[in-house]
Amino acid sequence: MTRQNATQLDTAPLSEEENEKKPTTTQERQGFLPIETNAFDRCFISVVIWVAMSLFWFRFIEPMGASIWISNVIALAIAVHIVRKG
Amino acid sequence: MKKRNPLLITLFWVLVSLLTLFPIYWLFVISVKPAVQLFSTPDVIVSNPYWGNYTDVLGNRLLRSYMVNSMVISTGNAVLCTVLGFFTCYALSRFQFRGKESIFFWTITNRMAPPAVFLLPLFLLMTQVYRVEDFTLLDTRIGMILVYCTFNLPFAIWTLRPTIDAIPRELDEAAYVDGASPWKVITEIVFPLCRPGLAVTLILTWVFAWNEYLLAATLTNFEARTLTTGLSEYVTTTGTEWGIMATISVFTLIPALIVFGLVQKHIVAGLTFGAVKG
Amino acid sequence: MQSNKLGWILLAPTLVILFFFGVLPFLYVVFVSFHQWNPFAASPEMIFNGAENFRRIVFDDAFLSSLGVTVAFVVFAVLSELIIGYLLAQAFMKEFPGKSIFRTIHTLPLIMAPIIVGSVWKLMTTPSIGIIPHYLDEWFGITMNIGTSAPAAFLTIVIMDIWHWTPLVTLTLIAALVSLPRDPFEQAQIDGANKAQTFWHITLPMITPALVATIFIRLMDALRTVDEVWMLTGGGPGSSTRFLGVHIFKEVFPKTNYGYGSTISVIVLYLTIVVCWLLYVSMLAPRKNRKG
Structure with a gap:
């Protein structure tokens, strides 16, 4: 019976050691955002910004006549920027 | 100073x-x-x-059935969560697979979600989607036991993880070398060593399930109503029966008070996801 | 490979249960939030209506006032709990007889069901039977009626929350204070630092991690307070104590407006996640900077 063993007991999620072990999946880096982020974090931040922007747009800008799609395009641009450079 | x-x-x-x-x-x-x-x-x-209020409450068939429901649901849920939490932690502690820390972290996010948000989707899913012919999970004890897993199972995993991590791997390995089956290793070697941690988890999950109100109030109508929902039924705008309400509260409080002494030292660690050792 | 299969078998039940009762409801509520769906209205079918619900929610005064009340409650309650909890924790650091008994008594509210806390405080504060309004009236001539006065109801709920959750803050801060090293304090005393200076420059930076963790947990719990409020005031009088959770509970089910109700749920979840995530990051950030 083959049994693979972890070399250490990792208790804290997202710990530094964990990330070094699996560089392909959760690689963290320091971009222009104030924190180190991995791919998932950057997508998450983008979605959060998109939702916040859309709600803001609905409340204040759409009544003035600007379509929500403008907001979506801007949010998409921000998202691309964050995912690539964040 | x-x-x-x-x-x-x-x-x-x-x-x-x-x-x-x-x-x-x-x-x-x-x-x-x-x-x-x-x-x-x-x-x-x-x-x-x-003592009239007490005899009234105990003599009330409906409230007695609520008590039985509460007892069955919280006991069933606590046992289920502790056992599954134990298996999960054993798997997370002893096996290597991709994304296992993500799984661990994901389970805990389930616990952090506000239950009020999940009332509607759970209600809709349980009435419309999770059904076999006429049988739905709504208003059944088994349904409530499973629903309570959303907050108790992550809790069990979170509190049991350090306990199982602390058991030296060499013990399992020695048993495997001696030709024991995995099942035997888990039940006869790891399980007895975890007993104190399991007991605390069992008690705390039991208390959390016993104390739950919001989900029980929404996802049960009559058959599986618990004591906490019974309590709110006695509060009406026209005339609340204060004595009865106080007595049901006492009955709901007693089990928590009984186990309080046993888990007093662990409750802070439990409520802070182990961030603080009380 | 055989052993890894065993690992997955052990994980499977947990993953299945959490998938069906955690992930799927989340996806489902997001899905429904883009639809118009009221099974008891003129058109009971589920109709896709794009972002209409979200367009409606930002102008929904009932929802926005509920949001405001929730924020006010969370700020008041959590701040008071932190201050009172810190003072109690400091009072606990001295030696005195009966320490463990007092600690046990202080922990007691933590194990009580929220709904019982609500019922306890209802019995304390309801005008006709409660002891607090009675003596406020008799001794100070103050009329307190949580059924009609919005400030009284709000204040009662804050006090109830303080009563219920301050022990948690106290105990976590005791744990933090006990583990502090003694040398900096002795040094500060030699240097002649006064109490305020010692607190700002030595105690506070050292207990910050514990403090942030405590705020994180308290904030999460305070944001989802429903049971006790539902029991105590039912969200009233008016909508003065109608917190987000109570709003969902009260608004969605009686009106069976499932589509719009899902939208409210999604927004509440969104706000909770953002708040938690910000706190989580602030908890993690200092740790990372130190390492890097």
């Missing part, structure tokens, strides 16, 4: 304790008063307790 009179500090803490205990004591006072005495001058000392 200034040396203050320890007596003064003791006095201060007596005061704080009184503030803590008085509301609970007042609950008891209301529960042993007949309805007519409630609205006169509030007496703090009970001279001749009236």
